[in-house]
Amino acid sequence: MRRGATLKFVGVLRRSRSLPRSVSELDIFKEYCQGLYKLEDFSHIMVFYWLHLRDNQAHRSTVRVIPRRHHGAPEVGVFASRSLSRPNPIGFSIVELLKIENCKIFVRGLDAANSSPVIDIKPYIPRANSFPDARAPEWTLSGPRT
Amino acid sequence: MRRGATLKFVGVLRRSRSLPRSVSELDIFKEYCQGLYKLEDFSHIMVFYWLHLRDNQAHRSTVRVIPRRHHGAPEVGVFASRSLSRPNPIGFSIVELLKIENCKIFVRGLDAANSSPVIDIKPYIPRANSFPDARAPEWTLSGPRT
Numbered sequence: 001m002r003r004g005a006t007l008k009f010v011g012v013l014r015r016s017r018s019l020p021r022s023v024s025e026l027d028i029f030k031e032y033c034q035g036l037y038k039l040e041d042f043s044h045i046m047v048f049y050w051l052h053l054r055d056n057q058a059h060r061s062t063v064r065v066i067p068r069r070h071h072g073a074p075e076v077g078v079f080a081s082r083s084l085s086r087p088n089p090i091g092f093s094i095v096e097l098l099k100i101e102n103c104k105i106f107v108r109g110l111d112a113a114n115s116s117p118v119i120d121i122k123p124y125i126p127r128a129n130s131f132p133d134a135r136a137p138e139w140t141l142s143g144p145r146t
Numbered sequence: 147m148r149r150g151a152t153l154k155f156v157g158v159l160r161r162s163r164s165l166p167r168s169v170s171e172l173d174i175f176k177e178y179c180q181g182l183y184k185l186e187d188f189s190h191i192m193v194f195y196w197l198h199l200r201d202n203q204a205h206r207s208t209v210r211v212i213p214r215r216h217h218g219a220p221e222v223g224v225f226a227s228r229s230l231s232r233p234n235p236i237g238f239s240i241v242e243l244l245k246i247e248n249c250k251i252f253v254r255g256l257d258a259a260n261s262s263p264v265i266d267i268k269p270y271i272p273r274a275n276s277f278p279d280a281r282a283p284e285w286t287l288s289g290p291r292t
Contacts, residue, residue: 003155004152005153035209035223036226037223039225041222042283043281045225055151063177064181076187079267087154087178123227125282126282131276134189134272137188
């Protein structure tokens with residue numbers, strides 16, 4: 001079995017002073033622009049992006065973390081956390097889709113660093129993706145949602 | 147800006163005849179096993195895996211698809227679909243966590259090919275990830291949930 005694979009960046013995240021603070025712009029590269037066709041039929045989308053600032057050996061060797069942004073969180077395994085330092089620095093967020101214009105997706109609520117590369121977009125389908133009664137430990141109830 | 151990045155596989159999905167059909171086993175490689183610490187505090191997890199059977203130039207050039215498993219679906223952009231053929235063949239599923247034993251995660255409801263490489267695991271946090279009222283087009287209501 002191979003031990004890895006290659007990602008192609010399909011776009012880049014831009015935060016702009018001309019936009020409200022909660023709004024981000026995902027600039028999808030021209031060759032992938034047709035991939036956005038009918039995405040506007042969805043109110044929410046899943047954004048997969050690359051945590052490029054953590055793409056180095058030290059951050060990618062992390063296996064245990066203390067989620068300090070969540071008050072009272074214990075030490076946990078990296079896969080039990082949303083830590084940005086992880087073996088594959090994949091960022092993931094479910095956000096509100098505002099509009100699409102000229103290969104740019106405008107979304108609300110994406111808390112990612114400027115210039116983060118976009119690696120995938122998928123539609124959010126509540127029937128498949130919504131589990132309001134899922135159990136999570138108490139420390140996830142405080143602090144940021146991610 | 148770089149145009150790509152490298153993924154490391156952190157485990158592999160195994161379906162086994164000794165398990166019920168709806169149950170899959172995620173074998174996490176030894177060096178990442180500590181990353182599972184306290185994951186059992188969550189009832190549901192997000193599994194990110196690699197659609198290794200689609201990792202070739204033809205499948206990764208797909209920008210428009212017809213989601214045929216969903217009756218009546220129109221042609222849509224690949225990012226408005228859950229198509230397995232996409233620029234980065236990242237599989238994503240939210241599944242029920244059954245138990246963890248010896249670096250193996252047992253989950254229910256993961257519809258992925260045997261031997262798919264695992265690339266990330268994140269906890270499912272309903273406060274951040276559940277949007278039961280999200281809008282999606284009618285074709286997503288029939289057919290498989292993914």
